[in-house]
Amino acid sequence: MSVFFLFIDGVGVGSKSDHNPLADRGLKSFSHFTEGDGLHSGIAPVLKNSKLYLPLDANLDVEGLPQSGTGQASLFSGVNASKIAGKHFGPYPYSKTKFLLKQRSLFHQAIEIGFTPHFLNAYPDIFFKKSEKIKRWTCTTLMAKSAGVRLNRLEDVVDENALTAEIIQNAWREMLHLEVPEITPEMGGDRVIRALESYDLVLYEYYLTDKAGHEKDPERAGKILEILDRFLIQVMKNLKDGDTLVISSDHGNIEDLSIKTHTRNPVPLFVKGDIEPFINATSILDVTPAILETLKRDRK
Numbered sequence: 001m002s003v004f005f006l007f008i009d010g011v012g013v014g015s016k017s018d019h020n021p022l023a024d025r026g027l028k029s030f031s032h033f034t035e036g037d038g039l040h041s042g043i044a045p046v047l048k049n050s051k052l053y054l055p056l057d058a059n060l061d062v063e064g065l066p067q068s069g070t071g072q073a074s075l076f077s078g079v080n081a082s083k084i085a086g087k088h089f090g091p092y093p094y095s096k097t098k099f100l101l102k103q104r105s106l107f108h109q110a111i112e113i114g115f116t117p118h119f120l121n122a123y124p125d126i127f128f129k130k131s132e133k134i135k136r137w138t139c140t141t142l143m144a145k146s147a148g149v150r151l152n153r154l155e156d157v158v159d160e161n162a163l164t165a166e167i168i169q170n171a172w173r174e175m176l177h178l179e180v181p182e183i184t185p186e187m188g189g190d191r192v193i194r195a196l197e198s199y200d201l202v203l204y205e206y207y208l209t210d211k212a213g214h215e216k217d218p219e220r221a222g223k224i225l226e227i228l229d230r231f232l233i234q235v236m237k238n239l240k241d242g243d244t245l246v247i248s249s250d251h252g253n254i255e256d257l258s259i260k261t262h263t264r265n266p267v268p269l270f271v272k273g274d275i276e277p278f279i280n281a282t283s284i285l286d287v288t289p290a291i292l293e294t295l296k297r298d299r300k
Contacts, residue, residue, distance in 0.1 A: 001240075001242035001243055001244070002196040002197075002199060002200050002201065002202065002243050002244075003200070003201050003202070003243070003244045003245075003246060003273075003291055003294055003295060004192055004195075004196055004202045004204070004235065004239070004243065004244070004245050004246070005106075005201065005202070005203045005204075005246045005247075005248075005291060006204055006206065006232070006235075006245070006246070006247045007072075007075070007140070007203065007204070007205045007206070007248065007249070007250070008206050008209050008228070008247060008248070008249050009068065009205065009206065009207040009208075009209055009210035009249060009250060009253075010068075010207070010209045010210025010211075010213045010214075010249065010250070010251060010252065010253030010254050010262065011039075011209050011210075011249040011252065011253070011254055011255065011267060011268060012058075012249065012251065012252020012253060012254075012255040012256075012263050012265035012266065012267050012268075013039060013040065013041050013055045013252070013255065013265050013266045013267065013268055014040060014041060014252060014255030014256050014263065014265050015040060015041050015042070016037075016040040016041070016042050017256075017258075019256050019257045019258040020040060020255050020256060020257070021218060021221045021222060021225055021254065021255075021257065022038050022039040022040065022225070022254065022255050023037060023038045023039065023040040023255075024037065024038040025037040025038060026038075026229075027039070027225060027229050028229055028233055029228075029229050029232035029233050029236065030229075030268075030270070032051075032236065033046060033051060033052070033053040033247075033268075033270040033272075034046060034053050035053075039255070039268055040255075041055075041265070041266075047275065047279055050272060050273055050274070050275060051271070051272055051275065052269070052270065052271040052272075052275040052278055052279065053268065053269070053270055054268075054269045054278070054281055054282075055266035055267070055268060055269075056248065056266055056267050056268070056269050056281060056282065056283050056284050056286070056287075057266055057282060057283040057284070058071060058249070058250065058251045058252065058264075058265075058266065058267045058283070058284050059264050060074060060080050060082045060083060060283060060284070060285070061080075061082075061083065062082040062083060062086075062087065062088055064087060064088050065088060065251070065261055065262040065263070065264060066082070066088050066250065066251035066252075066262055066264065067088040067089050067090025067091065067251065067262065068090035068091040068092075068139065068210070068250055068251065069081075069089045069090035069091055069092050069093050069094050069097075069139065070082040070085050070087075070088050070089045070090065070094055070097060071088070071090065071250030071251045071284065072090075072093075072139035072140070072250045073093055073094070073097045073098075073100045073101055073139055074100075074250075074284055074285055075248065075250050075284045075285075075287055075288065076100075076101065076105050076106045076107075076139065076140075076143055076288060077100040077101070077104050077105055077106065077288060078106075078285050078286070078287070078288040078289045079100050079104065079285070080285060081094065081097040081100055084096055084097050084100075085097050091138075092136055092137075092138065092139075093137075093138075093139050093142055098142065101139055101142045101143040101146060102142065102143075102146040103146070105143040105146070105147060105288075106143070106201075106203075106288045106291060106292070107119075107143055107144060107146075107147035107149055107201075107203075108143075108146070108147050109288070109292055110200065110201050110291075110292065110295060111147060111148075113292070113295070113296065114299075115200035115201055115295050116199050116200050116201070117147065117149055117199065117200065117201040117202075117203065118149065118195055118198070118199035118201065118202045118203070119140065119141075119144040119149050119150075119151065119152070119203050119204075120152070120162055120163050120191070120192065120195055120202055120203065120204040121140070121151075121152065121162065121163060121164075121165065121203075121204060121205050122151075122152035122153060122154070122156050122157045122162035122163060122164055123141070123151055123152065123153065124153075124154060124172060124176055124178060125153070125154065126176065128151075128153075140203070140205050154172075154178060154180070157169065157172070157180050158179075158180060160191060161191070161194075161195075162191070163188050163191055163192075163204060164180075165205070165206070165207060165208065166208055166227070167183075167185055167188040167206070167227055167228070167231050168182055168183055168184065168185060168188065168227060169181065169182055169183055170182050184230070185227045185228075185229075185230035185231040185234065186230060186231070186234040188231050188234075189230075189231045189232070189233075189234025189235045189238070190234065190238070192204065192235050193235065193238045193239070193240075196239075196240070196243055200295055201291070201295065206228060208224045209221075209224060209225070209228070209249075209253070209254045210253050210254065211224075212224050212254055213253030213254035213255075213256075213257065213260070213262075214253065214260050214261075215260070216257050216258070216259070216260050217257070218257055221254055221257060225254075232247075236272060239272065239273070242273075243273055244271065244272065244273030244274045244294050245270075245271065245272040245273055246269075246270070246271050246278075246287070246290075246291055246294075247268070247269070247270040247271075248267060248268065248269045248270070248284065248287050249267040249268065249284075250267070250284065251263070251267065252264070252265035252266070252267060267284065269281055269287065273294075274294050274297060276297070277289075277290040277291075277293035277294050277297065278290045278294075
């Protein structure tokens with residue numbers, strides 16, 4: 001049995017307002033987990049059968065606005081990177097906390113106990129050239145590279161074995177002029193299901209939510225969330241018995257389009273499948289240990 005970890009950048013649990021595009025019953029995937037009108041702070045936690053929703057702390061006892069560099073290092077290791085750094089830092093990994101991604105990440109720990117992780121995101125050649133030139137990688141790519149997990153490229157997208165950052169592949173074609181067809185969010189969801197047949201742990205990063213939050217553009221946010229919602233619904237419909245879906249974030253942002261910065265709001269934890277390892281989670285530090293426990297429980 002396998003775990004699909006969907007990391008959605010910049011999604012917080014904010015108040016219900018005209019500035020919060022997540023507080024919408026039309027967001028069917030989130031509403032499924034919250035049993036309410038999307039996601040907002042007025043909704044109580046949900047723990048029942050094979051479904052869980054909990055708000056998680058992303059501030060980690062550090063002042064200031066949470067950032068992706070330390071937030072993702074914390075999320076993907078279970079260790080408080082912000083405390084180690086003495087501050088929130090981002091968007092790239094902080095020098096003093098890179099070891100968490102290079103040596104102690106979710107991928108490293110999964111491999112150590114005998115499981116096979118897979119990173120579903122693909123990157124164009126220009127990404128590799130730039131990253132190698134400036135010697136700077138994102139948290140997820142640094143984690144994957146350091147653990148020996150292959151980073152997908154154009155050929156993997158063409159072969160329908162990987163996903164671009166926007167799921168539907170339009171940016172690769174329109175902005176990078178690469179020969180890839182546009183796909184539906186549902187087709188993207190099907191790629192997740194296929195990957196779960198070959199790997200114990202599959203990670204996919206969707207960062208456009210954070211980008212939309214910074215842009216403060218309700219129309220743009222709506223389109224990005226619609227794609228994500230359709231993608232998620234397809235995964236949820238076709239998730240096999242015994243597999244577990246885990247969704248979380250590194251910090252808030254898109255839940256308040258009245259500002260362009262991150263927020264100190266909690267972030268959501270959604271789980272479909274084996275919820276037992278997650279029921280006592282209180283912060284983003286608890287996600288990686290719970291995923292590892294889920295994998296070990298499946299083996300028993």
